[in-house]
Amino acid sequence: MNRAENALYELNEMDELANGNSPVHRFSALAKLLVTVIYIAVTMSFDRYDLSGVLMMAVYPYVLFQLSGIPFRTCIYKMRYIIPLIAFVGIFNPLLDRTAFVTIGRVPLSYGWLSFAVLFAKGMLAISASFLLAATTRIDAVCAALRKLRMPAEIVTVILLMYRYVSVLVEEVGVMSNAYHLRAPGQKGIHYSAWGSFLGQLLLRSMDRAQELYASMLLRGYHGEFLYTAEAGMAGRDWMYLLTWTAVIALLRSVPVIQIIGNLFM
Amino acid sequence: MIEFRNVSFAYEKNRPVLSGISFHIDEGENVGLIGANGAGKSTVMKLLLGFLQGEGEILVHDIPVCKDTLAEIRKICGFVLQNSDDQMFMPTVLEDLMFGPVNYGMTKQQAERKADEVLAGLDIAYLKNRYNHRISGGEKRMAAVASVLAMEPEVLLMDEPTAALDPYNRRMIINTIRKLPQTKIITSHDLDMILDTCTRVILIGGGTVAADGPAEEILTNKKLLEAHRLELPLRFSGSSI
Numbered sequence: 001m002n003r004a005e006n007a008l009y010e011l012n013e014m015d016e017l018a019n020g021n022s023p024v025h026r027f028s029a030l031a032k033l034l035v036t037v038i039y040i041a042v043t044m045s046f047d048r049y050d051l052s053g054v055l056m057m058a059v060y061p062y063v064l065f066q067l068s069g070i071p072f073r074t075c076i077y078k079m080r081y082i083i084p085l086i087a088f089v090g091i092f093n094p095l096l097d098r099t100a101f102v103t104i105g106r107v108p109l110s111y112g113w114l115s116f117a118v119l120f121a122k123g124m125l126a127i128s129a130s131f132l133l134a135a136t137t138r139i140d141a142v143c144a145a146l147r148k149l150r151m152p153a154e155i156v157t158v159i160l161l162m163y164r165y166v167s168v169l170v171e172e173v174g175v176m177s178n179a180y181h182l183r184a185p186g187q188k189g190i191h192y193s194a195w196g197s198f199l200g201q202l203l204l205r206s207m208d209r210a211q212e213l214y215a216s217m218l219l220r221g222y223h224g225e226f227l228y229t230a231e232a233g234m235a236g237r238d239w240m241y242l243l244t245w246t247a248v249i250a251l252l253r254s255v256p257v258i259q260i261i262g263n264l265f266m
Numbered sequence: 267m268i269e270f271r272n273v274s275f276a277y278e279k280n281r282p283v284l285s286g287i288s289f290h291i292d293e294g295e296n297v298g299l300i301g302a303n304g305a306g307k308s309t310v311m312k313l314l315l316g317f318l319q320g321e322g323e324i325l326v327h328d329i330p331v332c333k334d335t336l337a338e339i340r341k342i343c344g345f346v347l348q349n350s351d352d353q354m355f356m357p358t359v360l361e362d363l364m365f366g367p368v369n370y371g372m373t374k375q376q377a378e379r380k381a382d383e384v385l386a387g388l389d390i391a392y393l394k395n396r397y398n399h400r401i402s403g404g405e406k407r408m409a410a411v412a413s414v415l416a417m418e419p420e421v422l423l424m425d426e427p428t429a430a431l432d433p434y435n436r437r438m439i440i441n442t443i444r445k446l447p448q449t450k451i452i453t454s455h456d457l458d459m460i461l462d463t464c465t466r467v468i469l470i471g472g473g474t475v476a477a478d479g480p481a482e483e484i485l486t487n488k489k490l491l492e493a494h495r496l497e498l499p500l501r502f503s504g505s506s507i
């Protein structure tokens with residue numbers, strides 16, 4: 001397997017995770033989608049120095065990892081290419097903002113480092129929440145939920161197709177890079193002189209294949225409407241899920257829980 | 267039930283692929299569509315399904331193929347693509363089989379029952395809950411055929427159904443095709459398979475119908491086949507090897 005095939009394999013494994021059967025999987029996609037959106041929005045809204053507040057938000061992913069039986073390290077592994085990017089977003093903060101806010105032993109810790117930590121924590125929490133949604137909810141269920149929320153059919157179709165096309169694209173990269181390396185033995189990566197034609201070819205090939213794929217969807221009656229849109233509604237337990245989490249998230253946002261716990265012991 | 271009336275088509279101006287194709291296929295017929303690489307076989311199928319628009323008239327059950335009738339036409343004609351990877355786009359075999367029926371209004375339960383029925387009919391019930399990316403090429407081809415049959419088409423179009431299959435799976439597909447009662451149009455370079463599955467052959471060459479007749483007649487006509495860069499089926503080439 002080359003790297004592209006590996007990536008494809010992992011993508012397919014997300015489908016398998018999403019087809020699991022934990023209590024979390026069984027809640028409606030709509031409820032999970034709404035909770036995820038609320039959670040990410042609220043997490044992002046914390047002050048840039050409020051580390052303890054942001055860290056408390058980890059309650060949500062923690063509980064979901066426990067309930068769904070999906071190991072946290074699976075998330076880390078799947079997101080391993082994204083995590084460095086999150087770190088990169090705040091990497092300059094420590095350089096720009098050097099005022100010390102606390103001194104541990106003799107080492108001063110600056111506000112820059114603090115805001116870096118907050119940014120990184122926010123990013124990790126958002127990624128975990130998105131991962132949990134993807135790993136516990138099938139893509140067509142998510143799409144059906146989006147339709148339920150009145151998202152235009154065209155946009156939802158694009159989302160679904162993007163998800164399907166990514167694998168097509170990755171597969172073509174795999175085939176082409178194999179073909180390239182068979183005729184350029186011992187070369188690492190693809191020589192930059194071939195990038196242009198490689199990309200052009202890749203685009204054409206994936207467009208061809210994407211067209212075939214879309215054709216076969218059309219042939220089986222796809223018309224932009226989702227299979228289970230009708231079933232994408234929420235039953236009593238889904239409302240419970242949504243309301244409970246909304247309440248918990250609101251609580252975590254408005255009450256400085258760590259300080260209260262701290263005060264209890266002081 | 268299927269009629270091409272003087273159909274012409276060109277992908278690029280001044281390079282016609284088909285120029286004036288006419289034929290008529292009756293209900294229940296099994297027709298092999300043969301011709302050299304690039305002769306235009308796949309193009310004929312795409313025209314029939316309305317993915318391409320050419321000149322002339324194409325009728326399915328007396329319904330002309332055009333924008334407004336596409337849904338109807340595609341309900342009647344099931345198409346097994348040459349590449350099963352492009353055909354199977356849902357995670358599991360079962361979901362793929364249910365996709366079509368549910369789109370045409372079945373409930374989930376009905377669609378699953380339909381899927382069970384089709385899988386059992388093809389002797390591949392064991393594939394039901396398997397993931398599409400974890401089954402072999404032959405199994406995938408069978409599953410692709412199943413996903414089309416689940417739509418209960420009256421006509422089956424198959425583009426190279428035995429390409430890239432090993433002898434065992436090739437035999438499986440041939441036996442399956444022979445058992446299916448639908449009207450069929452099959453393209454292939456595997457002329458032995460065509461002989462096994464079709465009673466009539468249409469040979470496309472030079473943009474037109476170069477020959478149209480009983481399979482045994484055309485597939486034994488060495489001169490005609492060689493003129494179109496084809497060879498006699500193995501069983502007829504006998505002593506010449």
Ligand SMILES: Nc1ncnc2c1ncn2[C@@H]1O[C@H](COP(=O)(O)OP(=O)(O)OP(=O)(O)O)[C@@H](O)[C@H]1O
Nearest residue numbers: 277278283301302303304305306307308309310455
């Ligand atoms: N998208 C396209 N754009 C331009 N020309 C095309 C396109 N698709 C096919 N052609 C040309 O049209 C002709 C017929 O192609 P078609 O795919 O129908 O052949 P075929 O008989 O199915 O061949 P094969 O046996 O190789 O599958 C070929 O000459 C091909 O080069």
Ligand SMILES: [Mg+2]
Nearest residue numbers: 307308309425
């Ligand atoms: Mg072809």
